[in-house]
Amino acid sequence: MKKVMLFFAGVFMIGIAAVSAQDSTRTQPATQPSVTEPTTPSQPSQSDQYIQKDYIMIKSNEVPSSLRTTLKGSEYTGWESGQVYRNKTNNGYLIRVGAGDDTKNYYFDRSGKRITDPGSGATKP
Template identity: 45%
Template sequence: MRKITAFLVAMFMVSIAFVHAQQTDSTRNQQRPSQSSPSTEPTQSDQYKSGDFDEIESADVPASLRSTLQRTQYKGWESGKVYRSKNNSGYWVTIGTGSDTRNYYFDRNGRATKAPGPGVGKSPE
């Protein structure tokens, strides 16, 4: 009987140690909030940083981009917003409002390009 009692006490102590180790480990690994304020500008260096664009009027859209925008998938671009990169490396077109907003990206020659990296695609306003 003594051996069984000792065994149960030992198992109880081991169980408490495991629970304590799990609690200590989980609090140690929690992420702490950053002291610095988050940046609103994307950190990835590509041609579509939102601060690097100026809005242009639909009448100022170059002919090469205008011909691309005549395709059915870009229907309604005239009522959307068109942005030109400050270094003339590309264009950004937003169509729609709210959750129905669609973003399209074009190179300087008016050809559609892939969407840029994370953090990009927010209105530069």
């Protein structure tokens, strides 16, 4: 009889410990995970949409010599570290120099002559 009572006392103590462990999580203040609102990027400019649609990125060493000659001008300093794109339809080129708000886009035809932004509708650079 003594063993049965000790058995039930042990089971009772284990039960209390288990319930206590479960309750301890409820007694702590519930913290809600911080939720950050997803930021919606600002609408890409017409120029950026044009880039995504018609251009593919190429390496600066793939730039033809006619365009390299044009890019020797001081206006295009740093183009080697910028991004170079080739137009899939007309073999024109886009050079992006800079970062963030200081990014400048330069457009060239397949012979290396500077042209206006094809997406802007302007006539001359």
